[in-house]
Amino acid sequence: MESNMEGNMEVHIATDHAGMELSAHLVSHLRGLGYELEDHGPREYDALDDYPAFCIRAAEAVVAARTAGRSALGIVLGGSGNGEQMAANKVTGARAALAWNVDTAVLAREHNDANLVALGGRQHSLEEATTIVEAFLRAEFSGDERHARRIGKIAHYELTGEILD
Numbered sequence: 538m539e540s541n542m543e544g545n546m547e548v549h550i551a552t553d554h555a556g557m558e559l560s561a562h563l564v565s566h567l568r569g570l571g572y573e574l575e576d577h578g579p580r581e582y583d584a585l586d587d588y589p590a591f592c593i594r595a596a597e598a599v600v601a602a603r604t605a606g607r608s609a610l611g612i613v614l615g616g617s618g619n620g621e622q623m624a625a626n627k628v629t630g631a632r633a634a635l636a637w638n639v640d641t642a643v644l645a646r647e648h649n650d651a652n653l654v655a656l657g658g659r660q661h662s663l664e665e666a667t668t669i670v671e672a673f674l675r676a677e678f679s680g681d682e683r684h685a686r687r688i689g690k691i692a693h694y695e696l697t698g699e700i701l702d
């Protein structure tokens with residue numbers, strides 16, 4: 538049974554240069570709250586770095602942990618969060634949602650069972666982004682049949698190429 542209790546939750550984080558300040562802040566803040574943080578980089582600031590590898594590695598780690606039965610969520614950061622979300626969503630089993638306020642973050646968990654959140658570091662203050670991320674990590678999937686059914690249709694297409702109406 539998954540639990541979103543801080544002490545029981547792996548959080549995989551990745552960014553590019555545009556989200557590095559936010560990433561460093563979140564790593565330290567979330568560790569302080571008791572989350573088990575794994576930082577997928579980058580290690581050093583490089584204004585010409587490319588987000589796909591960092592985000593794909595974080596998404597792979599989230600999917601692997603959840604497949605192994607562990608509680609895990611991911612955070613991918615960039616200037617807008619757009620490309621980071623796209624990259625993470627190329628990993629089979631990843632459901633990365635771009636959140637821009639607390640509501641979209643909570644709905645991503647409650648309705649879409651998102652396992653990663655994407656955020657734009659250039660779109661929020663550190664405080665606002667932290668509030669959004671915390672809301673995402675604390676929210677839970679509702680489990681409602683209609684939401685599970687819709688997520689199932691996405692997964693079915695991902696795995697088979699068949700579109701279910």
Ligand SMILES: O=C[C@H](O)[C@H](O)[C@H](O)COP(=O)(O)O
Pocket residue numbers: 553555556584588614615616617618619620621
């Ligand atoms: O979707 C992509 C992200 O927002 C990137 O962080 C952004 O494109 C990086 O922009 P730049 O290379 O101009 O710093």
